Amino acid sequence: MQLKSLRLLVAVAETGSFGAAAKRLHTVQSNVTTHIKKLEEELGVQLIHRAGRVRPTSAGLALVEYAERMLSAHDEAVSLFKGQEKACGRLRIGAMETTTALRLPTILAAYHAAQPDVDIQIKTGPTAELVELLLNGQVDCVFVAGRLEHGRYHSLKAFSEQLVLVGSTPMTKMPSSQALLTSAFLAFRQGCSYRQRIELMLASQGVNAGRIFEFGSLDAMLGCVAAGMGYTVLPRGTVEAHQHRFGIHTLALPTSIANIDTYFVAPEPETWTPALASFAETLRDAVVVNEPQLTAS
Amino acid sequence: MQLKSLRLLVAVAETGSFGAAAKRLHTVQSNVTTHIKKLEEELGVQLIHRAGRVRPTSAGLALVEYAERMLSAHDEAVSLFKGQEKACGRLRIGAMETTTALRLPTILAAYHAAQPDVDIQIKTGPTAELVELLLNGQVDCVFVAGRLEHGRYHSLKAFSEQLVLVGSTPMTKMPSSQALLTSAFLAFRQGCSYRQRIELMLASQGVNAGRIFEFGSLDAMLGCVAAGMGYTVLPRGTVEAHQHRFGIHTLALPTSIANIDTYFVAPEPETWTPALASFAETLRDAVVVNEPQLTAS
DNA sequence: TCAGGTTATCTATAAACAAGATAGTAGCGA
DNA sequence: TCGCTACTATCTTGTTTATAGATAACCTGA
Numbered sequence: 001m002q003l004k005s006l007r008l009l010v011a012v013a014e015t016g017s018f019g020a021a022a023k024r025l026h027t028v029q030s031n032v033t034t035h036i037k038k039l040e041e042e043l044g045v046q047l048i049h050r051a052g053r054v055r056p057t058s059a060g061l062a063l064v065e066y067a068e069r070m071l072s073a074h075d076e077a078v079s080l081f082k083g084q085e086k087a088c089g090r091l092r093i094g095a096m097e098t099t100t101a102l103r104l105p106t107i108l109a110a111y112h113a114a115q116p117d118v119d120i121q122i123k124t125g126p127t128a129e130l131v132e133l134l135l136n137g138q139v140d141c142v143f144v145a146g147r148l149e150h151g152r153y154h155s156l157k158a159f160s161e162q163l164v165l166v167g168s169t170p171m172t173k174m175p176s177s178q179a180l181l182t183s184a185f186l187a188f189r190q191g192c193s194y195r196q197r198i199e200l201m202l203a204s205q206g207v208n209a210g211r212i213f214e215f216g217s218l219d220a221m222l223g224c225v226a227a228g229m230g231y232t233v234l235p236r237g238t239v240e241a242h243q244h245r246f247g248i249h250t251l252a253l254p255t256s257i258a259n260i261d262t263y264f265v266a267p268e269p270e271t272w273t274p275a276l277a278s279f280a281e282t283l284r285d286a287v288v289v290n291e292p293q294l295t296a297s
Numbered sequence: 298m299q300l301k302s303l304r305l306l307v308a309v310a311e312t313g314s315f316g317a318a319a320k321r322l323h324t325v326q327s328n329v330t331t332h333i334k335k336l337e338e339e340l341g342v343q344l345i346h347r348a349g350r351v352r353p354t355s356a357g358l359a360l361v362e363y364a365e366r367m368l369s370a371h372d373e374a375v376s377l378f379k380g381q382e383k384a385c386g387r388l389r390i391g392a393m394e395t396t397t398a399l400r401l402p403t404i405l406a407a408y409h410a411a412q413p414d415v416d417i418q419i420k421t422g423p424t425a426e427l428v429e430l431l432l433n434g435q436v437d438c439v440f441v442a443g444r445l446e447h448g449r450y451h452s453l454k455a456f457s458e459q460l461v462l463v464g465s466t467p468m469t470k471m472p473s474s475q476a477l478l479t480s481a482f483l484a485f486r487q488g489c490s491y492r493q494r495i496e497l498m499l500a501s502q503g504v505n506a507g508r509i510f511e512f513g514s515l516d517a518m519l520g521c522v523a524a525g526m527g528y529t530v531l532p533r534g535t536v537e538a539h540q541h542r543f544g545i546h547t548l549a550l551p552t553s554i555a556n557i558d559t560y561f562v563a564p565e566p567e568t569w570t571p572a573l574a575s576f577a578e579t580l581r582d583a584v585v586v587n588e589p590q591l592t593a594s
Numbered sequence: 595t596c597a598g599g600t601t602a603t604c605t606a607t608a609a610a611c612a613a614g615a616t617a618g619t620a621g622c623g624a
Numbered sequence: 625t626c627g628c629t630a631c632t633a634t635c636t637t638g639t640t641t642a643t644a645g646a647t648a649a650c651c652t653g654a
Contacts, residue, residue: 595654596653596654597652597653597654598651598652598653598654599650599651599652600649600650600651600652601648601649601650601651602647602648602649602650603646603647603648603649604645604646604647604648605644605645605646605647606643606644606645607642607643607644608641608642608643608644609640609641609642609643610639610640610641610642611638611639611640611641612637612638612639612640613636613637613638613639614635614636614637615634615635615636615637616633616634616635616636617632617633617634617635618631618632618633618634619630619631619632619633620629620630620631620632621628621629621630621631622627622628622629622630623626623627623628623629624625624626624627624628
């Protein structure tokens with residue numbers, strides 16, 4: 001059973017004529033006859049009343065209903081890839097908690113305005129987890145800290161963040177090693193690249209990582225820092241966006257530790273759905289506006 | 298885009314290998330490559346990651362979802378015709394009010410027990426209307442009074458009914474012409490063959506059809522007869538089935554007027570869905586039990 | 595019965611397909 | 625780094641299938 005034959009069957013049922021069906025689908029009447037006949041032989045049922053008025057039999061009518069389901073699914077699938085201008089379908093994005101909170105809203109708003117027919121799904125998690133999701137094909141693209149060395153993946157430097165130390169009291173210089181040792185550190189769960197930076201920072205101060213509490217959400221973490229539970233390390237922009245809600249204070253970190261780049265990573269562009277391609281374009285536009293010195297690889 | 302290619306795509310996505318997909322669908326690996334490649338060219342997107350693990354790209358995953366919709370519709374359609382033993386789908390039956398009330402329940406119960414997966418739809422109406430429905434393909438088969446002369450239709454004498462005169466008082470002989478003239482007659486709406494019999498009966502008594510009230514339902518009609526509104530003519534069996542609920546009385550009519558045959562009419566058997574074929578069989582069995590002298594044409 | 599329109603059949607050409615053989619490639623382990 | 629293995633891509637060949645056009649058969653309505 002071929003989609004071509006079913007399309008002809010539907011056309012015959014609708015036009016009530018083999019010739020008209022042939023014309024509609026740009027072929028000749030003899031081919032319509034052949035296709036219908038083949039369908040009938042395949043199913044062992046007469047599908048079309050030929051004598052007098054040409055119209056579908058009960059069996060034909062029943063098949064037409066299924067044919068319409070198949071054809072509409074087919075046409076929808078085709079429009080997923082060949083839809084002109086407007087993309088449709090689904091876009092699954094993986095992003096770090098901080099990126100989701102700070103950077104994505106603007107971009108998603110712009111994207112949704114451009115492509116209202118795309119269903120957007122966001123999964124948040126630490127870098128390592130996101131890379132895993134991408135490798136498993138459970139998301140279409142991710143925003144992670146650092147480019148993915150794995151070949152056959154497309155990386156685009158999306159955002160540059162400045163990490164700052166966040167505490168509950170104003171700071172003018174780095175807390176003493178003693179203060180750091182006795183304080184707790186709050187970080188995202190295992191795998192978050194920011195957490196590595198915390199450990200790096202502590203090491204640079206000659207302090208071994210002490211107690212590190214793990215959090216799943218940004219709000220919870222900042223709330224706890226504000227409550228004096230300890231320190232954390234976050235992008236400056238993220239903190240500033242929330243500073244009016246929490247009683248928190250920041251301290252700049254040394255450049256070598258502070259600078260952290262967020263990359264947009266996705267499989268090769270040849271594998272992109274129009275929805276993803278369009279998202280990458282939206283992202284590129286947004287990045288160019290913010291910092292013209294973008295790097296693709 | 299062919300169903301065959303989509304089936305291969307799904308198999309590749311599920312097995313994670315071209316060779317395994319080929320084996321599953323009883324073909325060779327080179328054909329799988331060709332089909333997938335053709336799909337990719339057609340859609341302008343890479344569907345399968347070939348390097349390392351063979352797995353679908355985001356685009357491939359999206360297409361697989363549509364493919365599954367198409368294929369399941371296809372398989373369902375095939376099982377509609379090729380399903381062994383159990384028929385499925387839909388059966389649209391047209392029947393007269395009296396047949397529906399008196400004869401169908403038994404048959405439908407037997408049919409439903411045999412074919413539980415068939416959705417049954419009943420449309421009731423007078424003979425002329427039912428024939429119209431059948432000719433238009435809006436029902437799959439009908440029960441009507443009299444065989445359909447139109448060629449290319451399959452007729453089977455299903456039931457023989459004895460029409461009786463129904464009134465609100467006990468009758469031992471035909472009411473007088475005078476009584477008939479001053480009485481109202483209750484009948485189904487225009488097109489009901491029983492109504493023609495009423496007029497025939499009145500004519501045989503030398504009376505012109507007087508007031509005839511039209512009803513849409515049997516219950517309403519019998520209720521009105523019981524209330525003394527007038528006479529009606531109905532199959533004996535139908536009346537007997539309802540006699541305990543209404544205060545009504547019957548009088549046998551002359552054989553020439555009384556005998557009326559109900560036929561099962563459907564298009565040619567070649568056009569039957571398994572659901573309809575199975576129904577015809579159930580009916581034939583039921584008819585043989587009741588009156589072995591059945592006639593098919 | 596005839597005319598007009600419609601479907602079925604036939605045929606030659608072109609295209610598509612399936613299977614097998616072979617070449618190329620990535621990943622793995624020594 | 626070097627094979628080894630398992631996999632996909634490509635090429636070839638014979639066969640099947642699709643297409644368009646011409647023609648025959650058919651039905652319907654006048």
